[in-house]
Amino acid sequence: GAVVSQHPSRVICKSGTSVKIECRSLDFQATTMFWYRQFPKQSLMLMATSNEGSKATYEQGVEKDKFLINHASLTLSTLTVTSAHPEDSSFYICSALAGRETQYFGPGTRLLVL
Amino acid sequence: GENVGLHLPTLSVQEGDNSIINCAYSNSASDYFIWYKQESGKGPQFIIDIRSNMDKRQGQRVTVLLNKTVKHLSLQIAATQPGDSAVYFCAEKAPVGGGYNKLIFGAGTRLAVHP
Numbered sequence: 001g002a003v004v005s006q007h008p009s010r011v012i013c014k015s016g017t018s019v020k021i022e023c024r025s026l027d028f029q030a031t032t033m034f035w036y037r038q039f040p041k042q043s044l045m046l047m048a049t050s051n052e053g054s055k056a057t058y059e060q061g062v063e064k065d066k067f068l069i070n071h072a073s074l075t076l077s078t079l080t081v082t083s084a085h086p087e088d089s090s091f092y093i094c095s096a097l098a099g100r101e102t103q104y105f106g107p108g109t110r111l112l113v114l
Numbered sequence: 115g116e117n118v119g120l121h122l123p124t125l126s127v128q129e130g131d132n133s134i135i136n137c138a139y140s141n142s143a144s145d146y147f148i149w150y151k152q153e154s155g156k157g158p159q160f161i162i163d164i165r166s167n168m169d170k171r172q173g174q175r176v177t178v179l180l181n182k183t184v185k186h187l188s189l190q191i192a193a194t195q196p197g198d199s200a201v202y203f204c205a206e207k208a209p210v211g212g213g214y215n216k217l218i219f220g221a222g223t224r225l226a227v228h229p
Binding site: 034095104 | 122146148150155156157158159160163203207215216217219220221222
């Protein structure tokens with residue numbers, strides 16, 4: 001139980017284009033999902049909290065117009081990196097809240113912007 | 115529990131030995147703690163959790179110890195196997211107003227298991 005998927009697993013795009021990453025909870029419903037970013041050999045940095053049916057809550061320093069989050073259903077949240085640039089290249093990981101507190105993570109999406 | 119640095123501390127153990135991975139957390143008000151295992155190129159995998167009203171919890175081959183006095187958390191892995199090689203992160207959850215549950219991750223420890 002508590003399986004979270006992400007798609008795509010890898011994406012390469014040109015600078016200036018937008019990229020959408022999907023996060024799905026496969027066997028449970030999640031009113032809350034989270035988006036993280038991870039640089040090599042570093043820990044996870046929370047970008048935003050995605051709440052079903054309402055606006056996402058962004059962490060300090062994360063541009064909401066740059067990283068668009070939509071949580072349209074109880075099993076799907078999407079993160080769109082708009083006008084991507086090379087510095088946006090990173091490993092993006094989502095998690096879904098199962099129950100009150102436990103977060104289960106997706107496999108991650110590696111984004112490379114050329 | 116700050117996200118720091120480019121160098122992960124590494125714990126090297128022999129296969130079959132017990133491993134102890136330590137974590138210092140930052141917020142004395144944190145009431146829930148989780149250990150995650152992350153293999154290269156993958157997302158973190160839930161290992162075990164513990165609430166602040168407990169000081170020990172056991173799973174299959176793993177034990178988590180919580181010392182609230184010194185804000186210290188440890189993960190013990192019995193009979194460590196090569197498949198246990200990964201980066202291990204502790205995470206804490208502090209009571210936060212507004213009804214959502216944000217986790218703060220530690221810097222991580224790399225466990226290297228040698229045959």
